[in-house]
Amino acid sequence: MCQTCLSGVSRRHLMAGGLGLLAASALPFAARAQTQASDTPDAALDKLMQGNERYIAGQMRERDFSAGRAARTEGQAPFAAILGCADSRIAPELAFDQGPGSLFVVRVAGNFVTPDGLASLEYGAAVLGTKVIMVLGHTNCGAVNATV
Numbered sequence: 001m002c003q004t005c006l007s008g009v010s011r012r013h014l015m016a017g018g019l020g021l022l023a024a025s026a027l028p029f030a031a032r033a034q035t036q037a038s039d040t041p042d043a044a045l046d047k048l049m050q051g052n053e054r055y056i057a058g059q060m061r062e063r064d065f066s067a068g069r070a071a072r073t074e075g076q077a078p079f080a081a082i083l084g085c086a087d088s089r090i091a092p093e094l095a096f097d098q099g100p101g102s103l104f105v106v107r108v109a110g111n112f113v114t115p116d117g118l119a120s121l122e123y124g125a126a127v128l129g130t131k132v133i134m135v136l137g138h139t140n141c142g143a144v145n146a147t148v
């Protein structure tokens with residue numbers, strides 16, 4: 001670490017300033033009110049479960065993934081965070097029938113929490129406004145089988 005550049009400035013002050021800057025940059029996102037239809041944890045969980053019911057029934061909504069692309073470059077307002085496995089067979093956006101910008105996803109083989117993953121989930125809740133965090137496991141997980 002360069003002591004000349006950081007003289008008089010602690011790492012804690014830099015982190016606090018950085019989080020404040022991130023929070024300030026996330027707030028003006030105009031689409032937040034439009035996409036944040038799930039204002040409570042119960043409503044967010046219900047939205048996830050309804051999407052999963054559509055996925056299971058094979059009645060997923062048709063989505064135009066290019067629609068809203070320009071607005072999404074301005075910011076994001078996901079309503080739920082998912083801690084899921086990195087397994088290529090499990091795509092949270094598909095399993096919960098959600099479009100781009102709806103889910104804040106942290107993936108690691110075996111879907112366990114690491115310090116980095118936890119920090120991302122905290123960012124999702126504190127800055128982006130996710131209302132629920134779901135830990136998504138699955139059957140025949142290679143990471144879990146290898147660990148066992």
Ligand SMILES: [Zn+2]
Pocket residue numbers: 085086087109110111138140141142143144
């Ligand atoms: Zn897995």
